[in-house]
Amino acid sequence: MVGMVFILVYCLLGLIKMIYQLPIRDRNKFLLSLITPTLIFKNIKDILLTVLLHVKMWKKNPLLGFMHSSIAFGWFCIIIIGHIETLIYVPHRVKLFYYPIFFRYFVMSTHETVRGAFLCFLMDSILLIILLGIALAVIKRIRSSILGMRRTTKQSLINNVAMIALWSIFPLRLLAEGFTAGISGGSFLTKGVSDLFGNFFSNDLKILPSWWAYSISLGVFFVLLPWTRYMHIPTEAIYIMFKNAGIKASHPTKGYALAEIYTCPSCGLCIDACPMGTQKKNLPYSSVYFIRQLRNKNKEKIEEIANKCLMCGKCVEACPQGLDSVALKLAQRSLIKPNTKNDFSYLSRIELPKAKPEKVLYYAGCMTQLTPTISRSVTKLLDIMNVDYNFIDEEGGMCCGRPMLLAGKTYEAERIVRKNSDMILATGASTLIVSCPICYKMFKEKYNLPGINIINYTEYFDQKVKEGKLPLKSTNKKYVYHDPCELGRGSGIYKQPREIIANIGYLVEADESKNKSICCGGSLGSLTLSYEDRTHITDLAVRNLLFNKPDEIVTACPLCYKTFSNNSPIKVKDISQILVENITNNNKLS
Amino acid sequence: MIDFGYNIDQSSVIDMTKFDPTLYNKLIEAEPDVLKCMACGRCTASCTAGQFTHVDLRRCILLLSRGKDKDALKEIKPCLLCGKCNLVCPRGINTRHLILCILRIYKQ
Numbered sequence: 001m002v003g004m005v006f007i008l009v010y011c012l013l014g015l016i017k018m019i020y021q022l023p024i025r026d027r028n029k030f031l032l033s034l035i036t037p038t039l040i041f042k043n044i045k046d047i048l049l050t051v052l053l054h055v056k057m058w059k060k061n062p063l064l065g066f067m068h069s070s071i072a073f074g075w076f077c078i079i080i081i082g083h084i085e086t087l088i089y090v091p092h093r094v095k096l097f098y099y100p101i102f103f104r105y106f107v108m109s110t111h112e113t114v115r116g117a118f119l120c121f122l123m124d125s126i127l128l129i130i131l132l133g134i135a136l137a138v139i140k141r142i143r144s145s146i147l148g149m150r151r152t153t154k155q156s157l158i159n160n161v162a163m164i165a166l167w168s169i170f171p172l173r174l175l176a177e178g179f180t181a182g183i184s185g186g187s188f189l190t191k192g193v194s195d196l197f198g199n200f201f202s203n204d205l206k207i208l209p210s211w212w213a214y215s216i217s218l219g220v221f222f223v224l225l226p227w228t229r230y231m232h233i234p235t236e237a238i239y240i241m242f243k244n245a246g247i248k249a250s251h252p253t254k255g256y257a258l259a260e261i262y263t264c265p266s267c268g269l270c271i272d273a274c275p276m277g278t279q280k281k282n283l284p285y286s287s288v289y290f291i292r293q294l295r296n297k298n299k300e301k302i303e304e305i306a307n308k309c310l311m312c313g314k315c316v317e318a319c320p321q322g323l324d325s326v327a328l329k330l331a332q333r334s335l336i337k338p339n340t341k342n343d344f345s346y347l348s349r350i351e352l353p354k355a356k357p358e359k360v361l362y363y364a365g366c367m368t369q370l371t372p373t374i375s376r377s378v379t380k381l382l383d384i385m386n387v388d389y390n391f392i393d394e395e396g397g398m399c400c401g402r403p404m405l406l407a408g409k410t411y412e413a414e415r416i417v418r419k420n421s422d423m424i425l426a427t428g429a430s431t432l433i434v435s436c437p438i439c440y441k442m443f444k445e446k447y448n449l450p451g452i453n454i455i456n457y458t459e460y461f462d463q464k465v466k467e468g469k470l471p472l473k474s475t476n477k478k479y480v481y482h483d484p485c486e487l488g489r490g491s492g493i494y495k496q497p498r499e500i501i502a503n504i505g506y507l508v509e510a511d512e513s514k515n516k517s518i519c520c521g522g523s524l525g526s527l528t529l530s531y532e533d534r535t536h537i538t539d540l541a542v543r544n545l546l547f548n549k550p551d552e553i554v555t556a557c558p559l560c561y562k563t564f565s566n567n568s569p570i571k572v573k574d575i576s577q578i579l580v581e582n583i584t585n586n587n588k589l590s
Numbered sequence: 591m592i593d594f595g596y597n598i599d600q601s602s603v604i605d606m607t608k609f610d611p612t613l614y615n616k617l618i619e620a621e622p623d624v625l626k627c628m629a630c631g632r633c634t635a636s637c638t639a640g641q642f643t644h645v646d647l648r649r650c651i652l653l654l655s656r657g658k659d660k661d662a663l664k665e666i667k668p669c670l671l672c673g674k675c676n677l678v679c680p681r682g683i684n685t686r687h688l689i690l691c692i693l694r695i696y697k698q
Contacts, residue, residue, distance in 0.1 A: 307687075338690070339697040343667035346643040366638050366672040396641040399672040407671050407690060416670060524673045527690060531682035562677060 034241070043241050051236045052076055056320040060269065061148030063136060070133030072233075074126050081126070085119050127177075130170050137167065151277070153268035153288055155229075162228040165221040172217050176210040229266035236321065239263040249324065252302070252332040253294055260323050264291040270325070273318035275310065275519045278540040279533060282308075287315040287325035294328070304528075306332040310537075311406060311525025313489040317515050333408025333527075342412050347419045350398070352426040358390040361429035361452075363443075365436035366399050367558040374558050377576035378435050378457060384583060385469050390427060398423060402442035403524045417446055424449060433460050435576065437487035437557045438524065444491060456487065458556050458575055462496035465503055471584045477505040479578070480550035482541070482564070483517035484557035497556050497575055504582045511547035518544045520555075522563030538567045546570070554578055609657030613695055617654065620691040623683040627651050633675035633685055639668045647675055647685060654692070663698040 034040070049055045052073045058065025136147065144152040155163070178192075225231060239259040249257040268288055276282035285308050293301040306329040316324050362382065364375045375391075382389050401416035424432065432449070434440040435457040443454045464470050479501050487493050494514050501507045512518055521537030542564065545553055553572045555561050564572040573581075617624060633647040634640060645668045653662035666689055675685040 336694070338693040339695065340663055340667065340693045342669065342693070343664075346639075346668055350642055366674055367677075369638075370636065370674055370677055396638075398642075399638050399670045401670075403673050403686075404671045407686075409671070522677075524676075524686075527687050528684065530684065559677075 039244055042244050046240045046244065047237050050240060050321065054320060056322075057269075060318075060320075064140075064147045064149065067133045067136040067140065067147065070129045071137070074130040074133065077126050078123060078130070081119065081122055085123075088119075127170065127174060131174065134167050134170055149268065149272060151268065151271045151283065153266050153271065155266070158224060159228045159266070162221060162224040162230055165217050165224065166230065168217045169214065169221060172210065172214040176214045179210050229264070231262045232265040232321075235259060235262040239321070243322070249327045249331050252306075252328050252335065253297075257294075257328055257331065260325075260328065261291050261295050263321055264288065264323055265321070266292065267320065269318045269320060270315035273314040273516075275312060275314065275521065275537045275540060276308070276529070276533070279536050282533065285309070287319075287323075290325060290329065291323070294332075302332060303336070305329070307527040308529055309526060310485075310519050310521070310523040310529065312485040312519035312523055314516070314519065317489060330406070330408060333406075334410055336408060342409070344412065344415050347415060350419065350423075352423055353392070355426060355428035356390045358388040359428075359430045360387055360389040361424065361427055361432045362389050362391045363397075363400075363424070363432060363434050363439060364391070364393050365434070365439040365558070366403075367438065367562075368436050369393070369396065371558040371561055371574075374435055374561065374574045374576055377574065377580045378433075380580050381461065381470065381576060381583075385464060389433075390429065392424070392427065400436075400439040400442045401446070402438050405442070405446070406525050407527060413446075417442075421447055421449060424452070431455060433457050435558070437484045437491065437493075438559065441486045441490045456491070456493060456496075456556075458487070458493060458497040458500065461576070461579060462500050465500060465579075470579065472503050472579070472582050473584050474503075475505045475582060477552060478508050478548075478550045479505050479552050479554045480508050480510055480545050480548065481513070482510065482520070482545055482553060482555040482560060483514055484555060484560050485517070485519050485523060487556055488517055489515050497554075500575060500579065501554055504578055508548040508550050510545045512544055520557075520560040520563040522559045524559070534563075535567065538563055542568050552578075604656050606657070611657075613659065614654060614657070616695050617691055620695065621684065621688045623681070624651060624654075624688055626681045626683055628681060630680060632678040632680060636674040636678045637669075638672045638674060639670045643668045645669060647689070650692070651688075654696075659696055660698060663692070663696055666692060667698075 052069070054065055054068040054072065057068050140147050140149070140152065144150070221230070225233075239262075242256055242259050247256045249255075249260065251257055253261065266288055268286075270288050271277055271283060271286040274282075274286045276285050285305050287309075290302070290305040290309075293305065309326070309329045311326050311329070313326055316322065316326055319325070360382075362375075362378060364378075368375050375394075379389075379391060398420045399416060400420060401413045404416055405413040430452060432443065432452050432454045433456075434443060434454065437456065440454070440456045443449070447454075461470065465472065481497055481501055483489075483494060487497075498507055510517065518541040519537065520541050521534040526534075542553075546569075550570070552570055553564055553568055554575055555564065555572065556575045558574070561572060561574050627648070629648050629652060631648050634645075634649070637645055637647065639645045644665070646665045647669075650662045650665040653659075653665070669689050671686055671689070673686055679685055
């Protein structure tokens with residue numbers, strides 16, 4: 001009883017604190033979402049699927065999913081059915097929270113009726129399922145690979161105590177109900193226990209202590225809850241409602257971030273996903289430990305992990321709650337104020353280009369200037385199609401600003417964005433082709449270019465191939481396509497590059513591809529990762545790509561292109577390169 | 591005094607007695623690879639901001655090691671953090687992190 005009241009009050013206060021800490025605009029978004037019908041349905045559906053049934057965990061590994069669903073959904077069902085039983089048999093006691101949990105203790109012989117027997121049977125079956133789940137949980141702690149997780153989280157003392165309390169609740173309930181089954185009746189499981197023990201010692205003496213043991217373990221669990229990872233149980237639903245309202249983290253520990261931090265169940269699925277984990281020494285930099293340090297408020301570790309992250313997004317994809325730890329790390333980086341400010345006064349002194357007659361603009365970006373094969377291939381293709389285009393940074397140009405943004409310097413990035421926008425708008429173009437996915441994501445998310453259609457070069461060329469403007473010949477080569485982090489997980493473009501490749505040769509997939517593709521290691525997201533560590537990650541990514549024995553690696557990002565070229569046993573090509581190589585002869589310019 | 595036929599330009603005299611190494615040591619602690627720089631100049635050559643203004647990472651590192659903090663910071667403030675210097679450095683120095691450390695440690 002104590003435990004229950006305590007936890008309810010704690011959660012209510014926590015909820016108020018979270019909503020109060022949201023910036024006003026987000027608060028209004030959330031309150032509006034509570035009355036929008038489509039969002040109400042989405043919230044209910046998401047809560048059902050994620051909180052109770054843990055759908056994403058089933059997809060990862062059925063045993064893992066069963067383990068979580070059995071305990072979460074099972075416990076939920078037991079509570080509900082317990083309430084139903086109380087409603088039916090002792091309606092005047094329904095208001096007391098604790099009554100349904102100790103139902104068998106208080107109420108006797110309900111199994112005599114068919115309805116009663118059925119309810120007893122239901123309760124016992126669910127208890128059995130929960131006990132199976134707990135058995136799996138114990139196995140997971142001993143040997144996690146059986147449940148499909150190569151590595152799992154290390155837990156602190158208080159978490160381990162709470163975990164053991166949680167594990168004991170159900171066997172103790174079984175014992176308690178078993179001992180009482182002689183008097184108050186039960187079904188196959190509890191009656192079975194009762195008969196089993198009845199042969200050894202008298203049940204009646206064991207009734208009171210076993211119910212107390214059950215009650216104590218419940219109490220311990222609930223009192224410890226706010227200081228453990230099990231806080232995710234009450235917070236999950238609120239977090240889902242915040243997320244569906246479209247709120248994003250703007251500070252690493254306040255408001256929405258607080259909801260995210262408490263929702264993290266410290267399950268450790270992100271540890272296997274993180275590409276840095278290929279080296280044991282970098283395992284402590286996984287997102288789960290970042291969120292843990294945010295909760296522990298360990299400033300040094302928070303900064304260290306936030307600065308090392310590649311920001312590739314694999315952890316966000318693997319997380320069963322979909323927690324955006326990348327945004328949290330970015331918010332953390334934005335908090336650092338350097339002693340010396342940047343001097344961008346030269347930006348205003350740069351002349352704006354004059355309006356050109358060409359309506360198609362090609363923006364290569366900084367990285368492509370270091371990999372001119374890509375820009376040469378793109379311009380060759382545009383020439384072959386006789387497109388009138390303006391290659392805006394042929395003689396060098398302004399950075400898109402995303403690397404500045406990824407370092408957490410949002411204000412400086414905004415200044416770059418504004419200058420670059422002015423320069424692009426001054427050309428009078430209506431289409432902007434971007435060949436670098438880092439720039440593409442920046443343009444799509446942070447730039448405001450009215451009247452300009454921003455298109456990634458893979459989408460553009462795929463369109464042109466389908467329109468017949470780029471007739472291609474076929475080869476027998478087997479190509480594997482590497483999804484760049486910024487193009488795949490970052491912008492959702494998976495189909496078009498694959499369709500281009502399928503028109504030229506045979507497309508094979510890597511072992512982990514599409515939204516699970518492994519970062520090449522060259523990401524500008526990491527501020528502190530060393531060259532040696534990056535090489536290990538590149539090796540991992542290359543091994544992943546070579547899984548189905550391709551002839552060549554094809555990628556759509558200049559950074560990936562350069563990173564893989566240093567480290568691949570087979571040739572690495574950009575997608576514009578293989579297009580140029582396979583254009584039918586009578587269209588080639590001499 | 592012997593007349594060798596040339597003069598020393600006072601502005602290029604390095605006076606190590608006027609060099610307070612506290613901040614430089616902090617920089618070395620934060621990014622030890624700064625000592626690896628061999629002043630090849632590839633970073634400066636590939637710099638994006640260098641197309642529009644005088645920013646020069648090689649010069650910045652050189653000046654910091656000589657104790658001329660103010661001039662060094664001037665060379666690095668326009669940096670856009672684009673990362674090209676990172677890719678071209680032959681010694682694999684994490685130049686982006688180095689620049690962020692410099693901006694964080696030194697005060698101008």
